[in-house]
Structure formats: structure tokens, C-alpha cells
Amino acid sequence: MKGHSARTDGPTGVVVAQVTEEELSGSELLGRLGGAADGAVVVFEGRVRDHNEGRIVVCLHYDTYREMAEDVLRQIASEAIERTGVTAIGALHRVGSLAPPAVSLVVAAAAGHRRPAFEACSYVIEELKRRLPLWKREEYADGTSRWLEGHTPAAGGRQGSRQRPEDAE
Amino acid sequence: MTRTFRLPVLLFGRHREVAGTPVVEVELAVGGTVSDLRAALALHEDLGAHLEKAAVAVNRRYESDEAHLTEGDEVAVIPPVAGG
Numbered sequence: 001m002k003g004h005s006a007r008t009d010g011p012t013g014v015v016v017a018q019v020t021e022e023e024l025s026g027s028e029l030l031g032r033l034g035g036a037a038d039g040a041v042v043v044f045e046g047r048v049r050d051h052n053e054g055r056i057v058v059c060l061h062y063d064t065y066r067e068m069a070e071d072v073l074r075q076i077a078s079e080a081i082e083r084t085g086v087t088a089i090g091a092l093h094r095v096g097s098l099a100p101p102a103v104s105l106v107v108a109a110a111a112g113h114r115r116p117a118f119e120a121c122s123y124v125i126e127e128l129k130r131r132l133p134l135w136k137r138e139e140y141a142d143g144t145s146r147w148l149e150g151h152t153p154a155a156g157g158r159q160g161s162r163q164r165p166e167d168a169e
Numbered sequence: 170m171t172r173t174f175r176l177p178v179l180l181f182g183r184h185r186e187v188a189g190t191p192v193v194e195v196e197l198a199v200g201g202t203v204s205d206l207r208a209a210l211a212l213h214e215d216l217g218a219h220l221e222k223a224a225v226a227v228n229r230r231y232e233s234d235e236a237h238l239t240e241g242d243e244v245a246v247i248p249p250v251a252g253g
Contacts, residue, residue, distance in 0.1 A: 046253050063182050065245055068229040093252060105253055125253065133226065133245075134252040135182030147183040150251030153224045155233035 013081040014088035017073035019066050019134070021096045024103040033088040034110025042117040044125060046105035048098045056141035062095040062104065065133040069093070076127045080120040086111040091124050093134060130154075172199045176238060178210070179245035184223070187215045197238060203227070204234040210246065222249050 016032060026043040034041050048060045077089040088110040098104055105128075109120035131153045139145040177192050185191050193216070195209045203225045211217045224231050224247040227238065231247070238244065 063185070065179065065181050065226070065247070068226055068245070071229050128252050129250075131231075131250065132252040133181065133247050133250055135248060136251050137182075147186075147248070148251045150249035152222045152249050153231045153247060155224070155231045155236075 013078075013086065015074055015077045015081070016088075016090035016092070017070055017077050018092045019064055019069045019073065019095055020092060021094065024092050024094050024106045026103070026106050026108065029090045029092060029106050029108045030110075033090050033108055035087070037112060038087055038110040039112055040114040040117040041108065041110045042114070042121045043106065043108040044121050045103050046107075046125075048100045048102045048104055050100035052138060055138075057100060057138050058141050059097055059099050059139040060104065061097045061137045061139065061145075062093075063135045063137070064093075064095045066095070068133050072132050073128065076124055076131065079127070080109070080123045083123060084109075084111070084116040084120040086116050086120040089120055089124060091128065093128070093132065095134065173197060174199060174240040176206070176240070176242065176244055178206070179243070180216075181245065182248045184216060184219060184246055184248050187219055188213070189215065201238050202234065203232055203236045203238065206238060206244065207234065216246075219248070220246065223247055 026045045030041055030043050050057055073091050077091050080089050086109045090108040092106045094104050107121050107124045109117040111117040130151045137145050137147045173196050176195050176197055178195055179192055180188055197205055210220055226245045226247055228243050
């Protein structure tokens with residue numbers, strides 16, 4: 001039960017999930033999602049901020065456990081489809097060294113109507129912050145740097161979401 | 170005598186930095202658990218102080234301390250995650 005194949009069954013819907021060193025663009029991702037029946041498309045771009053807690057940030061360095069991260073991203077996107085009924089989700093996270101205001105994260109959802117599309121995007125973002133095995137080190141204008149404190153993921157991922165899909169309603 | 174096996178453990182983020190290596194090897198008794206792995210890693214001179222908030226992934230899934238480990242498992246110690 002390793003690898004990508006375990007993550008793509010379950011809900012119907014298109015999932016694009018990738019961790020990449022390539023430049024990201026919300027409009028490029030949107031172009032790959034949705035069809036004529038999708039009256040609503042929502043895209044979120046997360047960008048590298050030039051400040052944090054009063055300090056000037058010159059660079060964010062992202063490290064990842066890529067093989068697992070792509071599995072987790074795909075899993076979260078599948079859960080979002082189960083929960084909201086959107087027709088397509090795309091979630092791309094960039095890694096490597098990024099200077100402000102580079103795009104580090106793009107999440108997009110396509111659906112018949114706006115509400116599920118917004119909900120699906122929000123779900124993916126909140127869950128990836130809890131679970132995606134990815135880390136960032138901030139480098140400051142004064143030459144120092146530090147790893148940002150994050151969330152400790154719970155065993156088994158999101159409680160019950162995979163074991164009991166009937167809870168999706 | 171207890172039979173043991175050796176397990177490579179993947180490190181990331183600050184763990185990789187403090188340990189100065191992307192992977193450490195741990196010796197565990199056959200039938201050992203994630204909890205035993207944590208106990209072994211706690212003895213590591215550089216990593217030991219940094220593991221309190223870490224999660225453990227086995228074959229790319231987060232596992233509880235009770236989960237059993239076997240030879241050939243892909244094991245990773247996951248510092249608190251900070252994507253986005």
C-alpha cells in the first residue's frame with residue numbers, strides 16, 4: 001500500500017498534486033482544471049512574505065520529504081473532493097530557496113458553484129499546514145536564520161477521514 | 170540473546186542540520202516499536218534534545234508509538250511541519 005496508486009481511488013474527481021522546484025502560477029494551474037460544467041473556479045496563491053515577527057526576510061528555504069509529501073498532498077486533495085463534491089483540485093507546493101514575493105503554494109478548485117470551491121481550497125490549505133512533511137528556514141537581512149516552528153502531525157493523518165468515508169456528509 | 174536488526178532513519182529540516190547527516194542508523198530488537206525507535210534516537214548526542222515534538226512516519230504514513238517496525242521499513246523522523 002505504498003506510493004501513489006493507493007491515493008487515487010475513492011472519490012471521483014481530478015487531483016493534481018505535486019511538490020516541485022519549478023516556478024508556480026495560479027493561472028497556469030487553473031488552466032488545467034475544470035470543464036464547461038464548472039461555473040466556479042477558486043485559486044489561492046501563497047507567497048513568500050518579506051517580513052515575519054518584525055524581522056526582514058530575504059529568503060525562505062523549503063525542505064521536504066518529497067515522496068511522502070506528494071502522497072499526503074494527494075490524500076488531502078482526495079478528502080477535499082469527498083467532503084465538498086468539487087470536480088477538481090490542484091495543489092502544488094514549491095521547494096528550494098525562494099525570495100519574496102515568490103509563489104510557494106498554489107491551491108485551486110473547480111466546481112459547479114462557488115461555495116464548495118471555496119471550502120475545498122480552504123480545507124486543503126488548513127490540512128497541508130497540519131500534515132504536509134515540509135519545513136522552512138527563514139533567512140534574515142542580518143545574516144541569521146531559523147527553522148520555523150510548526151505542527152506535529154497526528155498518527156494516521158486526519159482522524160477518521162480515510163477509515164470512514166461515510167462521514168464526509 | 171535478543172535478535173536485532175538495523176534500520177536507516179531519514180532526517181529532515183532542523184534534524185538533518187543538527188545531526189549533520191540525512192540518515193542515521195538505529196539498531197532495534199526484532200518486534201521493536203516506534204516507541205523503541207524514539208528511545209534509541211534519544212541517545213543520539215546531537216538529535217536527542219530535538220525529538221520531543223517530532224512525529225514518526227513508517228512507509229510514508231504517520232504512525233503511533235505502538236506501531237511495530239520491521240526490517241526494510243522506510244522510516245522517517247518528522248519535525249513539526251511548516252508548509253504553505
